[in-house]
Amino acid sequence: MSSEYDITDTLDVKGQSCPMPIVKTKQAIDDLTAGDVLEVVATDSGSISDIQGWADGTDGVELLEQVEDGDRYTHYVKKAA
Amino acid sequence: MSADTPATSADDSEVEPETDAAELQALRKRVDELEQSLADLDDGDGPKKMTIVATQGSFDMAYPPLILASTAAAFGWDVVVFHTFWGLDILHEEKSENLKLSAVGNPNMPVPNALAAFPGMDRMATRMMEKKIDENGTATIEELIDLSLEQGVDLQACQMTVELMDYDEDDFYDGVTTGVGAATALQHMAESDIQLLV
Known part of the structure; x- marks a missing residue:
């Protein structure tokens, strides 16, 4: 389990489904500064693939890790420089 | 096998190791250049x-x-x-x-x-x-x-x-x-x- 990361902020999107985890993650990342790490806690099983796809296709973000624990999916996203 | 002999040249005595290394380096450089120009093309026009x-x-x-x-x-x-x-x-x-x-x-x-x-x-x-x-x-x-x-x-x-x-x-x-x-x-x-x- 995590978190060896220095988490700046946690975003709780439990109970919300597509596209909210992505849209809210993007908005939360916008409010952070370079080097910050956002922890996103979701229950949407699609969020594993969606956060990956979003992080791959978006400049300035780096997906550090995704942790699956039962029906809880935790994502660690770093705002890059 | 001695340490300074490249493994690839072991069964090909016709080719000079120096030529091989130079060609490899040139190829690597070319690949880097192509990858760079491909990357430039991808984000050349800003966001999708x-x-x-x-x-x-x-x-x-x-x-x-x-x-x-x-x-x-x-x-x-x-x-x-x-x-x-x-x-x-x-x-x-x-x-x-x-x-x-x-x-x-x-x-x-x-x-x-x-x-x-x-x-x-x-x-x-x-x-x-x-x-x-x-x-x-x-x-x-x-x-x-x-x-x-x-x-x-x-x-x-x-x-x-x-x-x-x-x-x-x-x-x-x-x-x-x-x-x-x-x-x-x-x-x-x-x-x-x-x-x-x-």
Whole structure:
């Protein structure tokens, strides 16, 4: 389990489904500064693939890790420089 | 095998190791250059652009364009959604709260068409869907519109159909672009990486 990361902020999107985890993650990342790490806690099983796809296709973000624990999916996203 | 002999030249005594190494280095340099120019090509034109034409105003058909638009905006893409005909109802402040699911002609409905045509069936089907959407944690249409506008999605209302439907500019959500027509839509489509008709 995590978190060896220095988490700046946690975003709780439990109970919300597509596209909210992505849209809210993007908005939360916008409010952070370079080097910050956002922890996103979701229950949407699609969020594993969606956060990956979003992080791959978006400049300035780096997906550090995704942790699956039962029906809880935790994502660690770093705002890059 | 001695440490200074490259492994690849072991069974090919014809080739000078120095030539091999030089060629390899040149090739690597070339690959790096090509990868760089490919990367430059990829982000040469800034963010991706998507244009969606939304023509439908039923409850279920309002979702796909809004979900795709708000998600694309989260990718940092430029997004235009051109609403025309019944698609205008999605942007209509009053009507967007009362979009209906059609019970008739939908083979996935649990009632046969003959029954689905009875008065009140559309409302019942819509209520059922709204309940499912709430239970599933899916955003409402209004939330998706707000999110899209907040993220800079350009929600456009086709001027010709605004007049055809007897709507007024003030009927739409604040931030909706009015006074645009087919030429504007085509221009956006031509510039887009992705074009969708919903």
